[in-house]
Amino acid sequence: MITNQWVNQSIDYIMRHLDEEISVEDVADHCHFSKYYFSRVFKEKTGESIYAFIKRLKMEHSAVRLKTEKDKSITDIGSDYGYSPSNYCSAFRKHHNISPTEFRKDSNTTCVPHPFYPDKIARFQSFAEYDQHILIQELDDFLVIYERHIGNYIELGKNWHDFTEKYKEYLKEDTLLIERSYHDPSITNVDQCLYDICMTVDENCSLDNVTTIQGGKFAVYRFDGLIEDIFVTFQGIFNIWLAYSDYVMDERYGLDIYRNVDRENRHVVMDLCIPIK
Template identity: 25%
Template sequence: MKKETKQYRQKIVNNTYYYIYKNIAQDISLEELAKLSSLSKYHFHRIFKEESKNTIFFELRSIRLQKAANLLITNNYSSILEIANECGYSSHSSFIKAFKKMFFYSPKEWRKEKYKEYSASLLKKFQNNKNFDALEVKIKVTPSILCTYLRHKGYNNNISKTWEKLNAIVYENNITKQRQIAIYHDNPTIIPLKDCSYVACIEISPNENTLLSTFIIEEGLCAVFSFKGVYGDILNFIRYVYHFWLPNSGYEAKTNPAYSIFKKNHFTSEEKEFDLEFYLPVKVIY
């Protein structure tokens, strides 16, 4: 496969994911997604499946349900139906059926206590006794950030290879290297790590001349945590944020993904340590 063809196909997939995440509350059709890339439905779906290893229907359903599973934990002031609608389900019964098929519990059971059992089984080997209660949290409006990026499937040590590749791409394209940013599309404390979507990003200037995939982290209200640690600590930290801090904070999560801005990146530093600011998009309850 020619380099230009590979880049073209990857851009189709990247643009598709970006559109889905940005419009998760809307009814999204195959025809609509194909039109984004000026392709027929058949050719779009074939390219997407070959590149992502899943059908567009599987990916769309998984993204909707993973978002809903997290909001059921964090958004105590929203009804199950409101959360279903926010994640693109107009039918309450369809949402309940799909959710139970993926998570083995009804949304009501999940929301009460079952998510804790599910999470504990996923994080068994990462659990430690760290206490995060003393972490300072700031609520502030954060500016938009333009990034170039690479997607990585799974939360694992292989993310370091994705960062190596992204840094190499930035160097070869003479892009002024700025801040390193990680985007967490999924809550890894309730989604198997191998299924989580991670995005390695490098901030770029608006005037950079690049044909690389880019997107904008939108301006918005965020809860901001400063945190240091090593690989594995981030999972327990995210668990604290979503399962303990947020439900008792007076704020609710949005469908926009959380992200970290690194001062030190454990996937690129020799010490395998991180120093970061974690940004969680929120909305105030009043």
């Protein structure tokens, strides 16, 4: 868990400005620290240098767009992250061990390997099957207590247990438990996935780790099934529904809103929410 307030603020800053030329100095200045001191703190808390973190996110976020924005050229997507065509191809291949063209071609598929269960293949449904379960909704902002993690989603169960125990005094009948995810585990190394676990709270909460999750327009899919099948459904929505719909993913990040959890039987009902425009 990342407990350093300034590191979390710097990550938020990087996320908001990922389509710009961000320097290590920019990040350190935003947090009002010297470049050398803050670089050391950032690497200590995240396991990566600021420069490596920014570069990795640019490569991984651009890969998501290659997968979901079929009609946008590779050159334009690379340019959105500050790369010339040749530099983007070189940087992408170095990070993903495949060219952007080959990656886009390979993503046009009906199944992918399951990163959390290596013996399984995630097989997708048709566009029509996803589309009949998706509602386009305007969600309000959420004021939440949050904790930020970098690591494997397989650890979510334990992290959620610890989180709800720590903040059980804030749990009410209408409290929502929400995950905010920043990475696609079919693209990002599973041990480097960034995510927030959150619970809604009223405006009088005086804790330091309170933030607002931006609402807006979302494509909402009601998932009702086993925990291990969440990845399959999410990938199907991205690879099939979003890629061939009339929508584009917005710069906000995906949310999972829990409606019911049966830990004993590993069954969950939740809304998978994709920000769209």
